[in-house]
Amino acid sequence: MMMRRLRLPLLILLLSLMAAVSGLAQNGTVPHVQEIFDRYGRAKDVTTVVMTREMLTEYDIHLYRSLTMREPGKRLAVVRAAVDADRKVAKSIKEVIDFGTLSSGYYELPPANGLNRYILYRYNPKRGITLIYIEGKLGADDLVSLLLQNKNTDN
Template structure:
């Protein structure tokens, strides 16, 4: 019995050490708080994909959150984005009625990964979408994949 306990502990420790690095990749960003705080609230849809599901798109991590009817969330997200855009390249920014409605940020590389943040809010603030992406592809290629017309 004692031997199996040690074996279980050893296996658990090995699995913990082998967790993919991308699980903590966005933790250095302020927007990670958005996913943590709003991810399980009513009226919110959060999606996180990694690994094989994204292989065809050359993405290593895709994380999105859509928040409906929560004006306070918009203010909080814009504050987080303001911090995260320090050192980032603004690919696109749209201001509508004095408020940020769309921004695409290319963050500094993290190792071999290019990182992007996409934010969009309706003019009424009724619907907010925030997306975080990681890929070994160049940022332009990622954006072309995402924004290409069908």
């Protein structure tokens, strides 16, 4: 009898906790591309770079993560699905579609914990996938300037 009385409150508590966790994932606090970094970041054919605030204070960046897959194979669909899921909550989107395929994308996610968040994606059949996640105090204009500055110094 006592177990029956506890069953309903426990069920309600469990459902409430599940809804809260689901709400965190849906409001964009944890980007879907995080799963890509977690899942493939240590694979033999993947190059991953992670830099934290200490290395990037000059740029107002708190976290920089990049992942490069030269031959993504079936993983391409998984990466695209994660990027597409984050795209749905992005507040700013810039994309290049090449022959019906997303070849590059810039996504500004809603801020979380007072930090701006950005995803950069590029796919080239000959060079593979590059996925970058950045979070920090820097604004979108600052990020674009930084990227253009680095691109100009590469030439």
